[in-house]
Amino acid sequence: MMNRDATCTSAEFTCQNGKCIVKHWVCDGNNDCTDNSDEEHCPPRTCTPGKDFMCKNDSSCILATWRCDGEYDCADGSDEKGCTSDHANVTSRCGKQEFECGDRITCIHNSWVCDNDQDCPDGSDEDEVHCQHVNCRPDQFQCRSLECIPGHLQCSGSPECADESDEENCAALYGALGNNTRVIGSGCDHKTEFDCGSSCIPLDKVCDQKNDCGNWEDEPKDKCGVNECAVGNGGCAELCVDTAAGFYYIDECTIPGTCSQICTNEKGSFKCECMEGYLRDPKDHTRCKAVEGHASLLFALRHDIRKISLDHLKMTQIVESTRSACALDYMFRTGMIFWSDGHDGKIYKAPIDEGNAKNVVIEDGLSNSDGLAIDWIYNHIYWTDSGRKVIAVAELDGKMRKTLIKDDLVEPRSIAVNPIDGWMYWTDWGVTPGRIERAGMDGSHREILVNTNLKWPNGLTLDMVQRRIYWVDAKLNSISSCNFDGTSRRLILQSPEALAHPFSITTFEDYVYWTDWTNETIFKANKFTGKEVTPLLPPNTVKHVMSVHVYHAYRQPDGENHCTPLNGRCSHLCLPAPRINDRSSLIACACPDGTILTEDGQNCAPDPGELMNIYVACDYKIMLRDITFYKTTNETLMLNGKNYKKTMNHIMDLLEYIIKLGFYSIHYN
Known part of the structure; x- marks a missing residue:
C-alpha cells in the first residue's frame, strides 16, 4: 500500500496513489504512475521545435536528429516516412531467413509465419495479408496450429508440435482395456495407480472385490484393509502414505520448493536451512531471505534504462535518450552498468547513480548484440552478436577484444557467466x-545442454544458489529450468497469457522475473512452482521492454580471482577456465584477435595470417618481443626471415595496428 501522505521532491510528480515519478514522465504516453494519473488532463502534446520530432499515431516525441536516419524510432515508423527515398535507406535488423514484425523490432523464423500461432507482439505474422490456407505434404502431420512436422513423429511419445497435438489420441500408448485401464508405457504412477503387471488401474479400483486386473492382482487378501504406515512409519525414513493395497513414501526434499535452499530429510518430516548470507523468514521457516540490501530490477527500454525497487515498486530513470538499448548487465562492486545499443552498434557503460555520464566500451565491429554478461571476478565483458554470429570477450574498458566462439552459431541471443566455476551459457534460437549451450569462459569444452522441446529460447539466467539455469521460450510460452550440467530439466510455467512474448528473465530468492513484449510489462512468479504469477506493473505500462536483471550484491557472489597476482603470467588476457575435475587448470591465457598464443601457452605474438596484409613505405625495423620485422622492398615485408606481401599504405597503419594488439616495443634503424 502506497503512503498517500508521502512527500515527493520538487523534481518529481506526485501520483494520485502516492507514488513519486520523474516530472518529465508526465504526459509522455506511458502509465508510469500505474494508476494513469500522470496521463490525465494532459494538454495536446507538443514537441520542442527544432529539437524534437512528433510521431504521427501516438504524438510521442523523439529527437529531430533521429528523423530520416534509416532507423525506426516511432512505433508507427512515421519518422522514416516522407524521406528522400522513403524507406529505401531503412536497414532491417532481421536476417535473410527471418520475418520482420510490424513493430520493426522483432524478428522471427520465416517458418513461424502463418502457423496460426501469434509470434509477433502485434500479430503481424498471422495477418491476412501474408497468410493463405496452409496444407502439409502427404508425408507430414499437420498440427492443430497448422505447423507441419514429419509424419513419423506423430505419437512418438515426445511432442513436436508447439500445441502438442501430435501426441493426442495415440492408441499405441493408451489402449482400450476398459474400466480406465492403461497399457504401461513408462510405468505406473504409484501415487494414483496400481500396477497389474502389464497394465495400470486407478487406485480406487483396488480392494473393491472386483477383478479389474484380470488375475485378481488388485485384490490381495493380506494387504487390503491394512495400514502399513501405522507400524514403524512403514519402515520409512520419509513420509509414509498408505494406499488400498500397499503404501509409498515421499521424500519431501525431492519436491522442488519444499525449502528455499537447503532441505534435510528427517523421519516423517524435513528441515529447512539457508545458505550463508540468508536467514529463514520468521513468517515461514521454509523460505530464505537475503540478510543485506534491498533488491531492485534494472531493465532496458529502447529509449532509456530504468530501475524499480522490489519492495516499494518505485521506478527511477538511470539512463535517458538511448537509441535502441537492448542487452544489459552490471558490476555491483563498482556500481557500473553496461548496455548494448542496437542502433549505435556500440556497448556503453556508466555509473548507476550518474547514468548519463556514459563512456563507450566497444566502439566498432558490432552488428546486433542482444546478449551481454559481466564477469564480476576476473573483470571481463562477454557478449553475443547474432549479426556476426560470434561470442566475444574483452576487458571492461574494451581492450584485449577476442572472439571466443565463431562456429555453428546462427542466432545467439542471451548469455550468462559463472566465473566461480569458469562456465558461460547462451541461447541460440x-x-x-x-x-x-555452455562452454568454458575461455571458449573451451563447448557442449549442448538442451536441444529438445525448445523453439525460441530468448532470455536465460543463472540461479547461483540452486545452481540451475532458467530460460524463457517465446514460441512455447514457457519458463523452464535445469541444472548447470543440463540434467533434471523441469517445466516451471506455461502460459500463453503471462508469457505471450517473453524476452528476458532473471531470478532472486524464490522468484523469477521476466519481461514480456506483448503485455508490455514485467511479471514475477514462484521459481519452483510457477504459481503466484503477478505483473509488477500494470499491462501496457512499459513499451519495448528488453533485458532485465535483479540488482543485488548476492547476484554476484564473491569468488577468488586466480589470475592475480601477475595476471596469471599471461602476457595479455587471463580468463577463467571451466572446472572439469579436481586437476583442471582454473585459468587460461588467451590472445586478442589478430594474435596467437605462443608455444609457452602464456605469451601472444602477431598472427602471420593477419600481418600478410601490411604495407610499409619507408625503411624501418620493429622489435616485438622476440619477433623482428624488416622492410625488404616496397612490395614485401620480412617476418622472422619470411617474406609477405603488403597492402597497407603507410607505416602508421602498422604502428597503430601493433599498439592496438598490445605490443609496445618499437625501434627504428
Whole structure:
C-alpha cells in the first residue's frame, strides 16, 4: 500500500496513489504512475521545435536528429516516412531467413509465419495479408496450429508440435482395456495407480472385490484393509502414505520448493536451512531471505534504462535518450552498468547513480548484440552478436577484444557467466530446434545442454544458489529450468497469457522475473512452482521492454580471482577456465584477435595470417618481443626471415595496428 501522505521532491510528480515519478514522465504516453494519473488532463502534446520530432499515431516525441536516419524510432515508423527515398535507406535488423514484425523490432523464423500461432507482439505474422490456407505434404502431420512436422513423429511419445497435438489420441500408448485401464508405457504412477503387471488401474479400483486386473492382482487378501504406515512409519525414513493395497513414501526434499535452499530429510518430516548470507523468514521457516540490501530490477527500454525497487515498486530513470538499448548487465562492486545499443552498434557503460555520464566500451565491429554478461571476478565483458554470429570477450574498458566462439552459431541471443566455476551459457534460437549451450569462459569444452522441446529460447539466467539455469521460450510460452550440467530439466510455467512474448528473465530468492513484449510489462512468479504469477506493473505500462536483471550484491557472489597476482603470467588476457575435475587448470591465457598464443601457452605474438596484409613505405625495423620485422622492398615485408606481401599504405597503419594488439616495443634503424 502506497503512503498517500508521502512527500515527493520538487523534481518529481506526485501520483494520485502516492507514488513519486520523474516530472518529465508526465504526459509522455506511458502509465508510469500505474494508476494513469500522470496521463490525465494532459494538454495536446507538443514537441520542442527544432529539437524534437512528433510521431504521427501516438504524438510521442523523439529527437529531430533521429528523423530520416534509416532507423525506426516511432512505433508507427512515421519518422522514416516522407524521406528522400522513403524507406529505401531503412536497414532491417532481421536476417535473410527471418520475418520482420510490424513493430520493426522483432524478428522471427520465416517458418513461424502463418502457423496460426501469434509470434509477433502485434500479430503481424498471422495477418491476412501474408497468410493463405496452409496444407502439409502427404508425408507430414499437420498440427492443430497448422505447423507441419514429419509424419513419423506423430505419437512418438515426445511432442513436436508447439500445441502438442501430435501426441493426442495415440492408441499405441493408451489402449482400450476398459474400466480406465492403461497399457504401461513408462510405468505406473504409484501415487494414483496400481500396477497389474502389464497394465495400470486407478487406485480406487483396488480392494473393491472386483477383478479389474484380470488375475485378481488388485485384490490381495493380506494387504487390503491394512495400514502399513501405522507400524514403524512403514519402515520409512520419509513420509509414509498408505494406499488400498500397499503404501509409498515421499521424500519431501525431492519436491522442488519444499525449502528455499537447503532441505534435510528427517523421519516423517524435513528441515529447512539457508545458505550463508540468508536467514529463514520468521513468517515461514521454509523460505530464505537475503540478510543485506534491498533488491531492485534494472531493465532496458529502447529509449532509456530504468530501475524499480522490489519492495516499494518505485521506478527511477538511470539512463535517458538511448537509441535502441537492448542487452544489459552490471558490476555491483563498482556500481557500473553496461548496455548494448542496437542502433549505435556500440556497448556503453556508466555509473548507476550518474547514468548519463556514459563512456563507450566497444566502439566498432558490432552488428546486433542482444546478449551481454559481466564477469564480476576476473573483470571481463562477454557478449553475443547474432549479426556476426560470434561470442566475444574483452576487458571492461574494451581492450584485449577476442572472439571466443565463431562456429555453428546462427542466432545467439542471451548469455550468462559463472566465473566461480569458469562456465558461460547462451541461447541460440536460429537453429531447429533451439539450443542452450555452455562452454568454458575461455571458449573451451563447448557442449549442448538442451536441444529438445525448445523453439525460441530468448532470455536465460543463472540461479547461483540452486545452481540451475532458467530460460524463457517465446514460441512455447514457457519458463523452464535445469541444472548447470543440463540434467533434471523441469517445466516451471506455461502460459500463453503471462508469457505471450517473453524476452528476458532473471531470478532472486524464490522468484523469477521476466519481461514480456506483448503485455508490455514485467511479471514475477514462484521459481519452483510457477504459481503466484503477478505483473509488477500494470499491462501496457512499459513499451519495448528488453533485458532485465535483479540488482543485488548476492547476484554476484564473491569468488577468488586466480589470475592475480601477475595476471596469471599471461602476457595479455587471463580468463577463467571451466572446472572439469579436481586437476583442471582454473585459468587460461588467451590472445586478442589478430594474435596467437605462443608455444609457452602464456605469451601472444602477431598472427602471420593477419600481418600478410601490411604495407610499409619507408625503411624501418620493429622489435616485438622476440619477433623482428624488416622492410625488404616496397612490395614485401620480412617476418622472422619470411617474406609477405603488403597492402597497407603507410607505416602508421602498422604502428597503430601493433599498439592496438598490445605490443609496445618499437625501434627504428
